[in-house]
Amino acid sequence: MSRTVAVLHGPSLNLLGRREPAIYGTTTLAEIDQRLASLGDTLGVRVECAQRNGEGELIDVVHGWAGRVTGALVNAGAYTHTSLALRDALVAVQVPFVEVHLTNVHAREAERRRSMLAPAAVGVVCGFGAASYEHALRALVGHLSPT
Numbered sequence: 001m002s003r004t005v006a007v008l009h010g011p012s013l014n015l016l017g018r019r020e021p022a023i024y025g026t027t028t029l030a031e032i033d034q035r036l037a038s039l040g041d042t043l044g045v046r047v048e049c050a051q052r053n054g055e056g057e058l059i060d061v062v063h064g065w066a067g068r069v070t071g072a073l074v075n076a077g078a079y080t081h082t083s084l085a086l087r088d089a090l091v092a093v094q095v096p097f098v099e100v101h102l103t104n105v106h107a108r109e110a111e112r113r114r115s116m117l118a119p120a121a122v123g124v125v126c127g128f129g130a131a132s133y134e135h136a137l138r139a140l141v142g143h144l145s146p147t
């Protein structure tokens with residue numbers, strides 16, 4: 001298995017399962033990561049997951065992808081809406097990525113409708129709860145290996 005897909009979770013996503021469950025559901029981050037690893041096996045990619053709370057820490061993880069990672073799923077949490085620095089890092093390492101959200105950010109508060117990352121993304125998957133990540137992984141692998 002030669003290709004690695006990185007998954008990056010941003011601030012407070014470590015609290016999934018007990019963070020506002022009416023909005024974000026009850027699935028934990030560990031469960032999401034397990035499902036992605038298993039789906040990765042099916043799709044023939046290695047999945048490498050990380051979660052960080054700080055903007056600079058997220059950028060450091062992205063820098064570590066350079067020349068090593070084939071593609072990525074990025075749920076940057078609230079930094080999605082504010083961080084030009086994170087977009088710059090993603091563009092700098094030239095790793096194709098899908099922006100992911102559990103919730104449909106376009107159906108929420110106005111400040112969540114703007115994404116700093118989306119202009120640089122291959123695509124965006126949002127609104128399917130924990131399954132957003134699995135849909136995004138299938139979509140990314142399909143994008144990387146068009147039939």
Ligand code: DQA
Binds near residue numbers: 079100
């Ligand atoms: C989120 C949506 C963001 O607006 C929010 O700040 C999050 C989670 C989501 O997955 O739905 O932390 O990225």
